[in-house]
Amino acid sequence: MATAKKKIIIDTDPGIDDAMAIFVALQSPEVEVIGLTTIYGNVYTTLATRNALHLLEVAGRTDIPVAEGSHVTITKGTKLRIADFVHGADGLGNQNFPPPKGKPIEQSAATFLIEQANLYPGEVTVVALGPLTNIALALEQDPTFSKKIGQIVLLGGAFSVNGNVNPAAEANIFGDPDAADIVFTSGADVLAIGINVTHQVVLTDADRDKLVQSNGRFAQYLSRILEVYFAYHREAYFTRGVYLHDPTTIIAALNPSLLTFTEGVVRVQTTGITRGLTILYNGQKR
Numbered sequence: 001m002a003t004a005k006k007k008i009i010i011d012t013d014p015g016i017d018d019a020m021a022i023f024v025a026l027q028s029p030e031v032e033v034i035g036l037t038t039i040y041g042n043v044y045t046t047l048a049t050r051n052a053l054h055l056l057e058v059a060g061r062t063d064i065p066v067a068e069g070s071h072v073t074i075t076k077g078t079k080l081r082i083a084d085f086v087h088g089a090d091g092l093g094n095q096n097f098p099p100p101k102g103k104p105i106e107q108s109a110a111t112f113l114i115e116q117a118n119l120y121p122g123e124v125t126v127v128a129l130g131p132l133t134n135i136a137l138a139l140e141q142d143p144t145f146s147k148k149i150g151q152i153v154l155l156g157g158a159f160s161v162n163g164n165v166n167p168a169a170e171a172n173i174f175g176d177p178d179a180a181d182i183v184f185t186s187g188a189d190v191l192a193i194g195i196n197v198t199h200q201v202v203l204t205d206a207d208r209d210k211l212v213q214s215n216g217r218f219a220q221y222l223s224r225i226l227e228v229y230f231a232y233h234r235e236a237y238f239t240r241g242v243y244l245h246d247p248t249t250i251i252a253a254l255n256p257s258l259l260t261f262t263e264g265v266v267r268v269q270t271t272g273i274t275r276g277l278t279i280l281y282n283g284q285k286r
C-alpha cells in the first residue's frame with residue numbers, strides 16, 4: 001500500500017539555495033508541496049514572490065499556490081537586512097529572467113498557513129527557509145496554530161558556533177529575532193537546522209562541474225544561477241564550494257534519519273549586540 005505523501009509548505013525567500021531546495025522538494029516522491037509562502041531575507045518580499053512564481057514556472061508546477069508574506073518584521077520593523085550580496089540583485093544569480101506570468105493568491109502567507117493547518121490538522125510540515133515572521137504571525141493570529149501544524153522544520157540559528165551575519169547571529173534569525181523567539185517558545189514541534197549543520201554540507205566546484213555536464217531536469221538552470229553563489233563563497237569563506245543551507249533543511253524534513261539531533265529548549269536573544277543569538281539548553285544540568 002502506498003503511504004500518504006507528507007504535505008509541506010515551503011516558506012521561502014528565493015534565493016539561490018532556496019531554488020535548489022524547492023527543486024529537491026518538487027522531485028521528491030515522499031512529499032507533496034501544497035504551497036509556497038514568501039518572505040524577505042535574501043531579497044525583499046515582493047521579489048521573493050516573483051521568484052517563487054518564476055521557479056514554479058521553470059519546474060512546470062504552476063498548480064502550486066504562492067501566498068505572499070510579510071514585508072516587515074513582527075515588530076513592524078522596515079530596516080531589513082537583505083542578502084543581495086550573496087544571491088545577486090535579483091536573488092537568482094543576476095540572470096535577467098523574464099517576469100513570471102502567474103500571480104500570488106489573495107490570501108496572505110499567515111492566513112494560508114492557518115487555513116492549511118486547519119484543513120489537515122497535524123499533517124502539514126512547514127519548511128521555513130527565511131526569517132520566521134510569517135510563522136510568528138500565524139501563531140499570533142491563531143493561538144491553536146502551534147498544535148494544528150504538524151512540524152516546523154526551519155533553517156536558522158548557529159548552535160554553539162559563530163553566526164554568519166556577525167559572531168552572534170545567523171542570517172535568518174537575525175532577520176527577525178522576535179519572530180524566531182515566538183516560534184521557539186510556541187510549543188510547536190520545531191526542528192531547527194543551524195549553520196553548525198549546514199556548513200558541513202558543501203557542494204564543491206567538482207560537484208558543480210558534474211551539474212554542468214548533466215542532462216538532469218534542473219541541472220543547467222542551477223549551474224547558471226550558482227555562479228554568483230560560488231563567487232560569494234570564494235570571497236567570503238575562501239572555499240571552493242558552497243554551503244547547501246536550504247537543501248539540507250528540505251532533506252531534514254524529508255528524511256530526518258540522515259541527520260542527528262539534540263533535543264532541548266531554544267531561546268533567541270532579541271536585544272543588544274548579541275541580537276539574533278540562539279541559545280540551546282540541552283538539559284544536561286538538573
Ligand SMILES: O=c1[nH]cnc2c1ncn2[C@@H]1O[C@H](CO)[C@@H](O)[C@H]1O
Pocket residue numbers: 015017042083086129164165170171172195236245246
Ligand atoms: O554571509 C551571509 N550573510 C547573510 N546571509 C547569508 C550569508 N551566507 C549565507 N546566507 C544566506 O542566509 C541563509 C543561511 O544563514 C541562507 O539562506 C543563505 O543563502
